[in-house]
Amino acid sequence: MGRNRKRSTLANRAIVASAALILGGGGLVAVNTYASAGEGWSWSGQQDEQTQNQTKGAGQTVSTIDCPEVANDLPDVPEQARPEVDRELATMDSQITDAYQKFAEQKEQIEQDPQLAQNAILNPLKDKRLASIDRISVAINRAGQQPQGLDSLAPCALRPDDNVNAGEGDNGGDAQDGAQDGGQDGGQNDGQDNGQDGGQDDGQGNDxxxxxxNGPEAGDFVDIQSVEPNVQQPQQRxxxxxxxxxxxxxxxxxxxxxxxxxxxxxxxxxxxxxxxxxxxxxxxxxxxxxxxxxxxxxxxxxxxxxxxxxxxxxxxxxxxxxxxxxxxxxxxxxxxxxxxxxxxxxxxxxxxxxxxxxxxxxxxxxxxxxxxxxxxxxxxxxxxxxxxxxxxxxxxxxxxxxxxxxxxxxxxxxxxxxxxxxxxxxxxxxxxxxxxxxxxxxxxxxxxxxxxxxxxxxxxxxxxxxxxxxxxxxxxxxxxxxxxxxxxxxxxxxxxxxxxxxxxxxx
Structure with a gap:
């Protein structure tokens, strides 16, 4: 059965975007690769507990940067402080984006020297986040009471790839998601690739x-026909x-x-x-x-x-x-x-x-x-x-x-x-x-x-x-x-x- 695919090309369309550095060749770098069994991440030198917990894991490779969401821990922000707070929160998003880009560009070096990630990416990111958090605290303090404890949200970590082993098992055995949440969650994955792959192959079989x-990956998809009905509606009263x-x-x-x-x-x-x-x-x-x-x-x-x-x-x-x-x-x-x-x-x-x-x-x-x-x-x-x-x-x-x-x-x-x-x-x-x-x-x-x-x-x-x-x-x-x-x-x-x-x- 043929399909009439509709495409929205951005030529002649209204795109509002700020000027930014254009990525050069190779700027879009694959970062989700497989690690050898038993390979983990550890950093020499001192690091916070969050980093230790999130950057090590047997059989997993690090795939992204994980930072606490400061907005979720803010107290009530006075109306007059909101514009400055919103700008700083947006700045922190840009800081993570820039750090992620550096991570992608230096992935091979980080694989050889994991301490590089701490020194070149995570520590500088922490310093920038601390400066933004300080400005948020000052802005809130001008109009109300200074928030406490936000500095603890500054450190970020490298997160292991949750999908590295997706679909693996004996003879492509079953892999089930298992989580169902009020009719919005759930799904089963039969663990077999069946020739369908959400990512690109590097020529050696690695997604x-x-x-x-940087995504999506094959493990991010599931055959809808393998999912059990899971929708529940509140009873009308x-x-x-x-x-x-x-x-x-x-x-x-x-x-x-x-x-x-x-x-x-x-x-x-x-x-x-x-x-x-x-x-x-x-x-x-x-x-x-x-x-x-x-x-x-x-x-x-x-x-x-x-x-x-x-x-x-x-x-x-x-x-x-x-x-x-x-x-x-x-x-x-x-x-x-x-x-x-x-x-x-x-x-x-x-x-x-x-x-x-x-x-x-x-x-x-x-x-x-x-x-x-x-x-x-x-x-x-x-x-x-x-x-x-x-x-x-x-x-x-x-x-x-x-x-x-x-x-x-x-x-x-x-x-x-x-x-x-x-x-x-x-x-x-x-x-x-x-x-x-x-x-x-x-x-x-x-x-x-x-x-x-x-x-x-x-x-x-x-x-x-x-x-x-x-x-x-x-x-x-x-x-x-x-x-x-x-x-x-x-x-x-x-x-x-x-x-x-x-x-x-x-x-």
Whole structure:
């Protein structure tokens, strides 16, 4: 069966990216290679316990740089300190990107002399992070109470590659992921390659991790047909809100891309270090103010919805360059391959199974998922992966291999509880929350319309695709995430709430 693959070429499209050093030949270096059995990592000299624990492991090679997420440990940041704090957090992301690039470029030397990583990469990175943390503390102290203990978050470590032995075993025996989380996680891997490989071969049988050399790998994929159904829905109760409001904002036919994130890194070009697809509001870039968003054009059919919806682009890992191959957010940040235009984007707002919903406040910001979940852990991971025809089987930390005739599906269920006061918070998370397993919001929170986002791609069968990511996140599927800023006008938001609360299906 033939497939009509849709490609979004960046020529003649609006790319907002800051000027940066263009990578020279060989700049995209493979870093995920196999280590000999029993080979571990140890550093001579003194090192912190985190580094010792994360840089040694029999049979594993080091694949990335793992740094604590400072934003997650910040206290309440006073409003007047937020711009400076956000800039410093973005600077720390750039510091990790630069350090990861040095790691990739010096991989062979580090294999010969592991102390080189400590001296040339980890120690200088720690010093830069300490300086940024100090500036964050000073900024918060000017407007409130100086935070304590942030210096402990400065040291980073080299992380072993979790996928080195993926699929290995006696005669390609079974390897099962085993984790299932509320219908968003789970999956099984039969351990057999079957001629399908998510990475590139170096000519000697070693998977080099995608065309940029830093992922994805074969172990990041699983055959969706081997996954058991795992979706569970909260039971609808009397008093719940069963309606749906659908907004049609297109599939980014306009080709609006940039590597900014106005929520997390306002005022910082390339704050995301990966390219985003945008639908809805067309004024969104790093420098967009609330007034800019309120006055921006929208791709949404209902012009009362000027909200902005954005997510990392998905690319084919087929050896073909996109026009951002030498640009920030693209090749400069190890995001390479042809950007794929979705075949379908569905944006639904749904209700609560146990209560009525209240209107979202204008300019409410919500981030779902964690762009750094590979190193942060899966506490905030929230994207689901599946295939059309198999959406009762959802994956959290694997990409699906779909059978012929089936398309790849990414899904995001955004937070559905709001604290009733704030449109944002210091870590961009604590002002909203997920309902519990029964659909109830926590104390002090109220139910709001829940954005459910579904993005479908018609890509060739097999494991040859990945989402953009921060370089050190290695394009892992668990790092997928979505962003939303509510710019509904008051009348339309009231319609959304009424439709949901009265059980209607509206658009």
């Amino acid at each position: 080099q991790g995608g065309q940029a050399g 009397r008093g719940g809100s069963k309606g749906t409001f659908t907004t049609d904002c297109g599939k980014n036919e306009n080709g609006k891309f940039n590597p900014d994130n106005v929520i997390v890194a306002p005022g910082v070009s390339n704050g995301a270090h990966h390219m985003h697809d945008y639908v809805g509001n067309q004024a969104n870039d790093a420098f967009a103010s609330d007034d800019d968003l309120a006055g921006g054009d929208t791709t949404c059919r209902n012009q009362g919805d000027k909200s902005t919806y954005y997510w990392p682009v998905l690319r084919l890992q087929n050896g073909q360059d996109e026009n951002d191959a030498a640009a920030d957010g693209g090749g400069n940040d190890k995001n390479v391959g042809e950007i794929q235009t979705p075949s379908q984007v569905t944006l639904n707002f749904v209700g609560s199974p146990v209560s009525k919903v209240t209107a979202m406040p204008r300019l409410l910001r919500i981030i779902t998922g964690d762009a750094k979940a590979f190193t942060n852990g899966d506490a905030n991971a929230n994207a689901s992966w599946s295939c059309t025809g198999f959406e009762d089987r959802q994956l959290k930390d694997k990409y699906p291999i779909c059978p012929e005739g089936s398309q790849v599906v990414r899904s995001f269920k955004f937070q559905s509880c709001w604290d009733g006061q704030n449109t944002d918070s210091a870590n961009h998370r604590t002002h909203v929350a997920f309902a519990d397993g029964n659909g109830n919001c926590g104390d002090g929170f109220q139910a709001i319309p829940q954005l459910v986002q579904r993005i479908v791609y018609d890509v060739p069968p097999g494991p040859g695709f990945a989402v953009d990511s921060f370089p050190e996140q290695l394009h892992k599927p668990i790092t997928d995430h979505g962003d939303f800023i509510n710019v509904f006008d008051e009348n339309l938001m009231n319609k959304v709430v009424n439709c949901i609360n009265t059980g209607q299906k509206c658009q």
